[in-house]
Structure formats: C-alpha cells, structure tokens
Amino acid sequence: MGTSLHIEAAAPDDYEWCARVMASTEPWITLCRYLEECRAALVRPGTELFVARTEDLPVGFILLASYGLAGSPYIASIAVAGDARGQGVGSRLLRFAEEHFAGRGHIFLCVSSFNQGAQQLYRRHGYEFVGELHDYVVPGHSELILHKSLP
Numbered sequence: 001m002g003t004s005l006h007i008e009a010a011a012p013d014d015y016e017w018c019a020r021v022m023a024s025t026e027p028w029i030t031l032c033r034y035l036e037e038c039r040a041a042l043v044r045p046g047t048e049l050f051v052a053r054t055e056d057l058p059v060g061f062i063l064l065a066s067y068g069l070a071g072s073p074y075i076a077s078i079a080v081a082g083d084a085r086g087q088g089v090g091s092r093l094l095r096f097a098e099e100h101f102a103g104r105g106h107i108f109l110c111v112s113s114f115n116q117g118a119q120q121l122y123r124r125h126g127y128e129f130v131g132e133l134h135d136y137v138v139p140g141h142s143e144l145i146l147h148k149s150l151p
C-alpha cells in the first residue's frame with residue numbers, strides 16, 4: 001500500500017465512514033463506544049481529522065488534537081479498515097502525525113491495556129509507556145499513556 005496512499009484533511013462525507021469503522025472494531029467495542037459516541041468523538045473541539053486514501057477510497061484515519069495532552073500534540077484516535085490492515089497504512093498515519101507536529105517536542109497517545117496489536121505497533125515506532133489510567137473508560141481495563149519525543 002506504498003505509493004498510491006495519500007493522507008489529507010477529511011471531507012464532510014468522510015466523518016460517517018470513520019465513525020462506522022470505529023464503532024465496528026476493537027478497542028471501541030469493548031470500550032462501549034457506540035456509533036453515536038464515535039460520531040461525537042470525531043468532531044470534538046480542538047481536533048482535526050485526516051483520512052488515508054488509496055485510489056480515492058478511504059482506508060484509514062487519524063484524529064489529532066494539537067494541544068490534547070499537557071499542552072502537547074495528542075493522537076486521539078487512529079484506525080484502519082479491517083481489510084486494509086497489516087499493509088503499512090497505520091504506520092504511514094503515525095508518521096504523518098509526527099511530521100504534522102514536527103518541532104513541537106512531544107507527542108502522546110493512549111492505548112487500551114488489552115490492545116496488544118496496537119501496543120506492538122507503537123513500540124516499534126518508538127512510543128514509550130509513561131503512565132496508566134486504571135479503570136478509565138470501562139472497569140477492568142486501563143488506558144496506557146505513551147509518549148514519543150519529536151525532533
């Protein structure tokens with residue numbers, strides 16, 4: 001999924017696609033984030049939504065909050081459509097966020113304690129565990145706060 005992929009600010013029609021991807025997959029299923037909550041999350045004040053496309057079809061998205069955590073950039077959500085996973089789209093979206101916030105010094109994200117696949121991806125990209133919010137979204141599961149220094 002290398003050269004044909006491009007990432008751009010979401011168009012109005014993209015929001016519903018992104019909300020449906022979120023609501024239909026883990027971790028949001030376990031976190032009880034249903035379609036209405038996902039729609040609301042994507043238009044939260046202070047966030048910007050970007051969509052990855054191949055041949056004009058959306059394959060993934062990333063939701064960025066420029067001052068989202070302790071005044072630093074925060075990746076609020078990232079997801080790739082089920083049939084497009086494992087082909088580098090998530091990695092491209094992460095690199096896009098890091099380039100978007102180049103010069104800001106820090107970037108943060110949260111990942112659910114049960115989301116081992118995403119944790120592995122973030123570790124591979126240099127994100128480090130800095131804290132844990134116990135029972136934060138739903139009882140019995142933590143949100144792990146990860147940090148990466150940005151050049």
Ligand SMILES: CC(C)(COP(=O)(O)OP(=O)(O)OC[C@H]1O[C@@H](n2cnc3c(N)ncnc32)[C@H](O)[C@@H]1OP(=O)(O)O)[C@@H](O)C(=O)NCCC(=O)NCCS
Binds near residue numbers: 025084091115117118
């Ligand atoms: C996590 C996610 C965005 C990664 O996107 P992706 O395009 O599959 O990522 P890449 O192809 O660049 O890298 C694949 C890595 O993602 C991880 N991964 C997580 N879930 C995966 C899945 N269902 N299929 C393939 N890889 C997955 C793997 O650990 C893999 O790492 P590896 O290459 O070291 O084995 C995507 O799998 C996804 O949308 N998952 C569901 C939503 C989610 O968990 N979002 C993160 C919330 S914090």
